[in-house]
Amino acid sequence: MPRLTLSTVSKRFDDFQAVDGVSLTIPDGAFLALLGPSGSGKTTVLRLIAGLEVPDGGEILFDETIVAGHGAFLPPEKRGIGMVFQSYALWPTMTVRGNIEFGLKVGGLKPRERAARIEEVLKVVGLAGLGDRRPHELSGGQRQRVALARSLATRPNLILLDEPLANLDAHLREAMLAEFRRIHSLTGSTFVFVTHDQDEAMAVATHVAVMDHGRLEQLATPEELYRKPASPMVARFIGRGRTLPVRVLKSEGGRTRVMLGQQLLDMPGNAPVGYGWLCFHASDLKRVNEGGHLKTELVGQVFQNGSLLSHCLPTEIDGDVVSLPLDERIAPGTPIELVITDGWVIGEGRGTHSNGDVTRRSSTCRPGVISLR
Numbered sequence: 061m062p063r064l065t066l067s068t069v070s071k072r073f074d075d076f077q078a079v080d081g082v083s084l085t086i087p088d089g090a091f092l093a094l095l096g097p098s099g100s101g102k103t104t105v106l107r108l109i110a111g112l113e114v115p116d117g118g119e120i121l122f123d124e125t126i127v128a129g130h131g132a133f134l135p136p137e138k139r140g141i142g143m144v145f146q147s148y149a150l151w152p153t154m155t156v157r158g159n160i161e162f163g164l165k166v167g168g169l170k171p172r173e174r175a176a177r178i179e180e181v182l183k184v185v186g187l188a189g190l191g192d193r194r195p196h197e198l199s200g201g202q203r204q205r206v207a208l209a210r211s212l213a214t215r216p217n218l219i220l221l222d223e224p225l226a227n228l229d230a231h232l233r234e235a236m237l238a239e240f241r242r243i244h245s246l247t248g249s250t251f252v253f254v255t256h257d258q259d260e261a262m263a264v265a266t267h268v269a270v271m272d273h274g275r276l277e278q279l280a281t282p283e284e285l286y287r288k289p290a291s292p293m294v295a296r297f298i299g300r301g302r303t304l305p306v307r308v309l310k311s312e313g314g315r316t317r318v319m320l321g322q323q324l325l326d327m328p329g330n331a332p333v334g335y336g337w338l339c340f341h342a343s344d345l346k347r348v349n350e351g352g353h354l355k356t357e358l359v360g361q362v363f364q365n366g367s368l369l370s371h372c373l374p375t376e377i378d379g380d381v382v383s384l385p386l387d388e389r390i391a392p393g394t395p396i397e398l399v400i401t402d403g404w405v406i407g408e409g410r411g412t413h414s415n416g417d418v419t420r421r422s423s424t425c426r427p428g429v430i431s432l433r
């Protein structure tokens with residue numbers, strides 16, 4: 061299986077920079093989720109890896125082999141990859157077997173080998189016995205499995221999936237995610253899975269790459285993304301996180317001392333002294349009667365997951381609304397004091413201190429090559 065490396069890969073469409081200096085390395089057999097808002101460049105990165113787009117700059121390597129960049133370009137059919145798209149792209153008039161066989165014929169496999177390979181992959185995706193059906197005789201989930209079986213049949217080193225579950229209902233999506241995990245561990249292939257659904261990414265991936273505006277914000281394990289976001293964008297994007305502006309007074313050994321408004325707090329973090337962000341989730345907030353770190357005013361409540369998700373606007377600092385589950389109905393405008401029990405402090409980095417706008421970028425905080433082994 062090849063290790064996949066992107067080194068300062070860029071792609072521009074006319075005057076639009078769709079992918080902007082993305083560098084990452086993932087180990088063999090990883091399950092990488094490319095996660096980010098719509099238009100952040102996920103599909104373009106996938107197409108660059110597949111060889112369906114040519115980068116303007118940078119290199120793409122499978123192990124030590126340059127497949128794109130430095131004047132080299134290996135065409136898609138020579139890259140040993142399988143692709144699965146949102147739309148399945150099955151041939152409607154062919155049977156399941158015919159759909160899978162198509163790629164094997166192109167690959168020059170003999171009829172007997174093809175038949176054996178088809179039975180093997182149908183078993184892997186849980187469709188043994190359905191080889192003679194046509195796509196319209198299958199459910200959405202079964203069709204998606206055929207698409208996956210077709211891409212697995214050629215035994216690719218790398219499987220690229222672009223929002224493969226977007227057409228399925230929530231229940232089926234969950235079942236298919238579990239299937240993808242199972243098939244990933246069974247085949248040992250490297251999977252790159254594009255999604256804009258963070259729950260999907262966090263549930264299935266060994267590594268998650270968060271993209272925004274064509275750039276890589278962070279590459280990390282799901283747990284690390286949640287607990288130690290590297291930028292305000294990641295902190296807000298993952299787990300419905302919140303950020304509040306702080307002054308970092310001291311930073312040592314993974315702990316920081318910060319000023320949040322007039323409150324002094326000790327929090328985990330790695331921010332340098334100066335302006336920074338305290339990142340946290342709803343589960344890190346606790347309501348108290350007095351002596352809270354954050355004075356707020358209730359602005360609204362919605363019933364969610366068996367409790368009232370309560371939105372509170374800070375009154376003494378210029379910060380965004382924070383939310384936490386409460387048990388009782390409270391009138392809007394009621395003062396609420398909150399203790400922040402845990403969080404993660406990061407440097408100012410890219411972002412602003414006002415309204416969640418992350419367009420202001422500091423060149424000193426550009427992520428360099430991020431590598432996980």
Ligand SMILES: Nc1ncnc2c1ncn2[C@@H]1O[C@H](COP(=O)(O)OP(=O)(O)OP(=O)(O)O)[C@@H](O)[C@H]1O
Pocket residue numbers: 073074076077078096097098099100101102103104105256
């Ligand atoms: N062939 C193209 N020509 C011009 N612009 C393009 C082309 N392909 C993509 N783009 C632009 O590049 C940006 C990134 O597109 P891309 O499809 O990679 O985003 P994405 O993260 O996959 O979004 P989504 O979640 O909506 O699928 C978008 O602004 C898109 O309009």
Ligand SMILES: [Mg+2]
Pocket residue numbers: 102103104254
């Ligand atoms: Mg896309």
